[in-house]
Amino acid sequence: MTALLRTLWQIIWGQPESKVETSPVQPESLAAPGLFELEPDDPLFDFLQHTSGTVELDRLNLDSPALRALCAAGVKLVAPLVSQGELIGLLNLGKRLSKQDYSNYDHKLLENLAAQAAPAVRVAQLIQQQQREAQAHERLEQELRIARLIQQTLLPKEIPHLPGWEVASFYQPARAVGGDFYDFLLFPDGLVGFIVGDVTDKGVPAALVMATTRSLLRAAAERLIFPGQVLERANELLHADIPPKMFVTCLYALLDPATGRLRYANAGHDLPYRRRPDGVDELRATGMPLGLMPGMRYEEKETVLAPGETVLLYSDGLVEAHNPRREMFGFSRLRTLVAEHVGGPALIDFLMTQLAEFTGPTWEQEDDVTMVLVQHCLPQAVELPASDQHQSWRNLVEFSLASILGNEREAMRQVGQAVQMLSIPDSLLDRLKTAVAEATMNAIEHGNKNQPDLPVVIQVQASPTAIRVRITDQGGGQSIPEPEAPNLEAKLAGLQTPRGWGLFLIKNLTDEMRVISNHTHHTVELTLYLEGEKNGSQTS
Amino acid sequence: MAAKHPEVKLRYQADIAIIDLQGEINASADEILKPAYVEAVATNPKAVLLNMTDVEYITSTGMAILVELLAQAYQANRPLAACGLSSHYQEVFQIIRMTDYMQIFADEASALSKL
Secondary structure: OHHHHHHHOOOOOOOOOOOEEEOOOOOOOOOOOOOEEEOOOOHHHHHHHHOOOOEEHHHOOOOOHHHHHHHHOOOOEEEEEEEOOEEEEEEEEOOOOOOOOOOHHHHHHHHHHHHHHHHHHHHHHHHHHHHHHHHHHHHHHHHHHHHHHHHHHHOOOOOOOOOOEEEEEEEEOOOOOOEEEEEEEEOOOOOEEEEEEEEOOOHHHHHHHHHHHHHHHHHHHHHOOOHHHHHHHHHHHHHHHOOOOOOEEEEEEEEEOOOOEEEEEEEOOOOOEEEEOOEEEEOOOOOOOEOOOOOOOOOEEEEEOOOOOEEEEEOHHHHOOEOOOOOEOOHHHHHHHHHHOOOOOHHHHHHHHHHHHHHOOOOOOOOOEEEEEEEEOOOOOOOOOHHHHHOOOEEEEEEEEEOOOOHHHHHHHHHHHHOHHHOOOHHHHHHHHHHHHHHHHHHHHHHOOOOOOOEEEEEEEEOOOEEEEEEEEOOOOOOOOOOOOOOHHHHHOOOOOOOOOHHHHHHHHOOEEEEEEOOOOEEEEEEEEOOOOOOOOOOO | OOOOOOEEEEEEEOOEEEEEEEEEEOHHHHHHHHHHHHHHHOOOOOEEEEEEEEEEEEOHHHHHHHHHHHHHHHHOOOOEEEEOOOHHHHHHHHHOOHHHOOEEEOOHHHHHHHO
């Protein structure tokens, strides 16, 4: 019995789902024994799992490394600890101190003890396992907290406020925290830099590389003007320090808010989409991701963002999101959605709603989702008199056109398309289109002086009883001479120039024409009533 | 969308000069339509007929060029007529009262029978 009590403490908790750890007996010493592992593929494991009662090892005839090891360690008697049919440990006993064999009573006592100890041992094992898992989980959570902290500390706290522009951003980290980042750089000359990037890998390593890249880009952008050079410099410095197999995709765009000029370069990042009134295009520039190879060159492109245009920068977490059928959200879907929306900051909410619908409620976000949006706002039409506001007008379309003669045809087309749903008579539609074309030509020639960079902005609205079109040019602050009323007889007699019909036609083709000016813009507002009032009344 | 040049073709039917116009009548009609008119009247036709069946679009500048032709015809006491105008451009011609000084016909056949 003494031997039994002495050896009880020597049970070492095993791994129930795999091998069993036990300890050989050291009969002459109470010193802690070394661990003994019983592998699941050892014949002894199977034997002990399916045997009942105690086992005298001397009587076993098995080709078992574990059996040999136990015998060599002086173990004579083994009581398997079995819980719910699973071998979870062994009670190992050496020789009795009396040198006598174990009695039947001893065997019985040991069996009872093993039967009672096994559930308790199992509970203890489970508790220990849970503690280990909790510790591992806590370590992981701690890492994620650090990664999130690094990222969130370094993401911009404020959105740049640029007159005539809307800027918006969105960042939703995945649980594992990917390496997305974005940044806004404000320069003393009024230029604004936009950066969106994505570090390979996740967690703390990605966050640290993100922090480094952000600093390198900021430093490079302060010294260098051209986005291609900024990426080139950042690549050189990052390549020297970045851990193996890590790299950073990144897009850097530099905007001049005064002119809408946008210069950009791309280090392997997803191509931004630009939403225009007539569709969507990609802002394409080529270049390798940062940190992969030294000596890289980055193509630099330039464009002008016209009023009404929106540019969307984003990360692959958006396009690579999967639905439950493992289909990807994809570039094609994103491009279609960007084209469908009217643009502006609301585009971000729209895309997130569409993404949620696509992925479904059970979505586990695989990667960070980041979006940065830049919109060149349409010029605000001049404030209208209060008396005009009682009508409930709804916007049908707003678009802008470059000041190039011939674009009035595009104005006619888009206005015609916008009012199509109102099913107005053809005669009314033709009057509207011709009046819009004439007003647009005036805006191009006289308001914007045929300068292609200056946009003509056209807004089409409808109320239950009328259609209203506003044509705005950038020619505010100048006096508009009242043209001489055209007189056909005078023209036929050569006493008046044959020209000068534009305004006359506009006034006679529409029910109301108003001119509204402020110091920057000049708006011609045309109204046609849908019934009665004046339609065709001036044509006789 | 750049402005398109109109296309102009001159032909004669008996003693009527017919100028077939096609496409857009805009500012660029100035250098195409005016020479065509000069050429048309060189043979001293009884009348000049502008066939506008294939005209898609007339700007106010295009209207001014037509007014110039009408002024030349008016001063030379030569009838200038038009045919094939869409109902919308017939309305525009009425608004600027071109119809007071030139006859508008539905099509070429009716124009030739009445001029």
